[in-house]
Amino acid sequence: MRIYSLSIGLFIVICGLAAVSLLIGPADISISQALFALLRGEGDVFVIVMREIRLPRVMLSVLIGFALGISGAAMQGFLRNPLAEPGVVGISASAALGAVIALQTGFAIEGSQLLGALNKGRIAPVFALPIAAMIGALLAAGLILLFGHSGKTERLILIGIGISSIAGAFMSLVLNLSPNPFAAMEIMFWMMGSVADRSMLHVWMASPFIIIGSTILIILGRKLDALSLGEDTAQSLGVNMKAMSAMLIISIALIIGASVAVAGAIGFVGLVVPHMLRPVIGSKPSTLLFASGLGGAALLTSADILTRVIAPERDLKLGVLTALIGAPVFLHLVLKSSKRG
């Protein structure tokens, strides 16, 4: 029962935050103007601002927050490791590397080139960027879940640091070698993430993959519950570990690849949210997954509001705020686990 009331509570919080987020922006638009423009399409330029700029921003912060929250909870459940999270273990950085390589080799296109392709009725180029990021995420998730699955907590983190460093170095290399002077300056976006100035196209680009991946994770919830009793017990309860690992890796890659392709690598959301929710609803993965998704959506939408309150005229990166909240929690968890070890 507690999970239902928590979910309803979080849903109401997300709606409230989304409304606040829709009303905050550099353009001076009153609440009534914003509502008329958004809901009834009245007010020319206000309609463009509300529907084409602010709405996709809010939708992405909710969607990507959900994606990060649920994938963090799934990884912690599967690896039975409190420090597991796509950002910490390098899956997000690898996804960003995949996206950067795709953009700089011309496999994926953005901006006016993409609009040109869409005008000619070509839909496929829209998905090239998330698919490239998913391939990057898949490689890292595979490595992490294969090598970080057994052994101590620290081993997983060290493998994650290795993967993050390699992905970060290659990303810098690719961006530095780019013939586009603006691309070279964008390492901050790929490392820290942002949902500013994205369009509905980016929402359509990411949402199918995030929805499919999250659905698979929720279906896997019961099996993750069995796994929390130990691998042998799970197998005796009929869980096929290999099939489950493969499904989990694919869903995490779908979710993180799609998120990073449109908003860069935003860290720590998947780490912090499940830890905040466990004292309230317990640590059963099947209940924690959906709730962590909602918690992630609320956290990321709040962070996105804060970026505009703290620095209204600057494009303050979302990952800066999530790291300010998440990094101390991470440090606390590392110290706690090393004491126990």
Place this chain on the structure above:
Amino acid sequence: MLISKKIGACIAPLLSVSIVFAEPPKRVVSVNLCTDQLAMTVSSPEQLISVSYLSRDPMSSAMWEEAQNYNINHGQIEELVLLEPDLVLAHEWTSPLLLSMLERFDIPYVQFSSANALDEVSPLILQMGAALGQDNRAANIVENFENRKTELLAQVNRQSHSPRIAAYGPNGWVGGATTLDADILAKSGFENISSEFGLDDGGFMPLEALVIANPDVVLTSTPWPKSSRGESLLAHPALAAVVDHTVEQPKSDASWDCGTPEILTALSQMVELSKQFAEGHR
């Protein structure tokens, strides 16, 4: 000739700093995109032995074809020393480290400033002429430049309501009022919306602020090869929706970035657009 004499008189104190040679230098190396183009315009063919690699790039340089005739350098001290120049042409933004190394190797250099207004172009051409010992050639170029500029500006038909323009670059960058870009826009008869937003010194304008400002013309940039997030902002559907009832005019960095006679290409482009507004075609 009269015009160039006037300008020459105005910048005499500036030139006295630059003239360091009794006779024209014979091995001149330029390390900056803008000094490259000024030097290629003013020097005698055998005098200039190397220009920067950027001057061969069609995206950056208005004189990229001419630059193919020169050796290129990357502004590194090792390259410069081996070229044995008797003069290096540098810019006010050239790295101070490079300049101090030039001093250590006793290689003379001259620094040129940026042109922040159309009226600052001719003094730069004359300064280049003085540095290269090509005063007469520079004076002729200035005369032609000033005549053509006057001719273009005479075509601008000032209206009671000037068309409002936003020069909106990648990442939403808007140049300040004291830039060459802003001067070209103002002199071609446009009202720059950057001042409405207190961005006289330049800055980032959020996309939604631009949409609300609803300018008549949005001057964007020509996309560079491969993708960047900063440039993809210029293809945002919100901007496209504004551009539906405004004019989108891409500008090329090559014709706009340097204070050389090539700047007249940019001026003539904007004067033409301004005339279309005045004649009611837009």
